[in-house]
Amino acid sequence: MYGDFPLDGQGQPGVLPTPSGSAAPATANRLVIVLFSGTIDRLMSASIIATGAAAMGMDVEIFLTNWGALAFRKDDYHANRRVSASFADYQSYLLEQMAAKNVTSWMENLEGAKEIGNVHITACSHTMTLFDLTLEDLEPIVDEVIGVAAFLERARDSAMTLYI
Amino acid sequence: MYGDFPLDGQGQPGVLPTPSGSAAPATANRLVIVLFSGTIDRLMSASIIATGAAAMGMDVEIFLTNWGALAFRKDDYHANRRVSASFADYQSYLLEQMAAKNVTSWMENLEGAKEIGNVHITACSHTMTLFDLTLEDLEPIVDEVIGVAAFLERARDSAMTLYI
Amino acid sequence: MYGDFPLDGQGQPGVLPTPSGSAAPATANRLVIVLFSGTIDRLMSASIIATGAAAMGMDVEIFLTNWGALAFRKDDYHANRRVSASFADYQSYLLEQMAAKNVTSWMENLEGAKEIGNVHITACSHTMTLFDLTLEDLEPIVDEVIGVAAFLERARDSAMTLYI
Numbered sequence: 001m002y003g004d005f006p007l008d009g010q011g012q013p014g015v016l017p018t019p020s021g022s023a024a025p026a027t028a029n030r031l032v033i034v035l036f037s038g039t040i041d042r043l044m045s046a047s048i049i050a051t052g053a054a055a056m057g058m059d060v061e062i063f064l065t066n067w068g069a070l071a072f073r074k075d076d077y078h079a080n081r082r083v084s085a086s087f088a089d090y091q092s093y094l095l096e097q098m099a100a101k102n103v104t105s106w107m108e109n110l111e112g113a114k115e116i117g118n119v120h121i122t123a124c125s126h127t128m129t130l131f132d133l134t135l136e137d138l139e140p141i142v143d144e145v146i147g148v149a150a151f152l153e154r155a156r157d158s159a160m161t162l163y164i
Numbered sequence: 165m166y167g168d169f170p171l172d173g174q175g176q177p178g179v180l181p182t183p184s185g186s187a188a189p190a191t192a193n194r195l196v197i198v199l200f201s202g203t204i205d206r207l208m209s210a211s212i213i214a215t216g217a218a219a220m221g222m223d224v225e226i227f228l229t230n231w232g233a234l235a236f237r238k239d240d241y242h243a244n245r246r247v248s249a250s251f252a253d254y255q256s257y258l259l260e261q262m263a264a265k266n267v268t269s270w271m272e273n274l275e276g277a278k279e280i281g282n283v284h285i286t287a288c289s290h291t292m293t294l295f296d297l298t299l300e301d302l303e304p305i306v307d308e309v310i311g312v313a314a315f316l317e318r319a320r321d322s323a324m325t326l327y328i
Numbered sequence: 329m330y331g332d333f334p335l336d337g338q339g340q341p342g343v344l345p346t347p348s349g350s351a352a353p354a355t356a357n358r359l360v361i362v363l364f365s366g367t368i369d370r371l372m373s374a375s376i377i378a379t380g381a382a383a384m385g386m387d388v389e390i391f392l393t394n395w396g397a398l399a400f401r402k403d404d405y406h407a408n409r410r411v412s413a414s415f416a417d418y419q420s421y422l423l424e425q426m427a428a429k430n431v432t433s434w435m436e437n438l439e440g441a442k443e444i445g446n447v448h449i450t451a452c453s454h455t456m457t458l459f460d461l462t463l464e465d466l467e468p469i470v471d472e473v474i475g476v477a478a479f480l481e482r483a484r485d486s487a488m489t490l491y492i
Contacts, residue, residue: 052476085249085413148216249413312380320487
């Protein structure tokens, strides 16, 4: 199942590939985010962390899965007012405060992060198949569709991987 | 409280234990997942990442806490249709698509991962006490009950730790 | 936006600062938690992991964002009975079991962790601005308000970063 996707990113230049089962390569200056959720509170949080990392010169890799991939369907973000169900009673307050403070949207944050740094956004091939989506169905900010193996290759030598 | 659980896994062979407060040992080629949630969308996500890691030769350690431990109670998974409440409106669609695509269940994924790689599944002793559970109450795929200290020993030198 | 916050914690003593884009510094014996959620099941989980890490001599850094910051507003924790919405049907059972087992509260756990180890709790400046909060509005256990850049500096050379 995962053999379909070529492995890539074998560590940094000059570092030999890691044989299976032995020590992982040294950590690279890279932030990886698995973006599983599609609520605006978590999307906003992910976009702010990604922007900060890009501003600091870190490489940023965002891997969209499940509801995170659905949130990047074309034009979906314009109407997305979904807030974590555990805090549904705060939805109106959150939206009001975001409007009052002129907070830029999570999509604008990610567009800005791409302009200032090395930000790569991918969608999980398994999710795309499950939901009958192709890359053309997603916002142009998404660079490509990759498999779990390719994601893990990029994540396992990263400085930090967050599951959001 | 944590003194009850023996520490284990002091890094890799040949690497000296780390004195408290100093640098952590070099990272091992290991994925650690704290499986806190018990919804099938997150269980599926965790099982797919674990399978991919096992196929790549990474050691995989899954630590079940709270709702994640409850999801592994004997026979519970047969009837589990719980989906993240934030996406409750997608529950029917998700289940239909999973059936239409003949997606293997998260439990079957984990069983397959155990066959091809080094996958170790543990349950949090604190959660087990809280919910009056013993190892015998859980599916046989769960290897043992461990404490937080033992989990942290395995996680702190891992290539990646995901809280799902 | 992130330029407002001074960078700090450039790795360990004797390790040179990392130029942008190159390898990250070696990992320090530090656990970082991004505490995004404010439900008691996740707050309890975070507090138990933090306590275990402090007992093992790891430095612990907790970064409060969004609902996590709201959960630390003064006196809020006394009345907080919020449980993950995906497991709302277990709320009564969870509260009953916690009472029956005399489980210490997550706030008491964090106070205890601070007594035995090096535990630093910060609140995200972006969240504080969004919700019109200042440090004085939060419980005294919170040490300071910091920006995303300062958080990332501390997280990127850590042994483990969990997004809860």
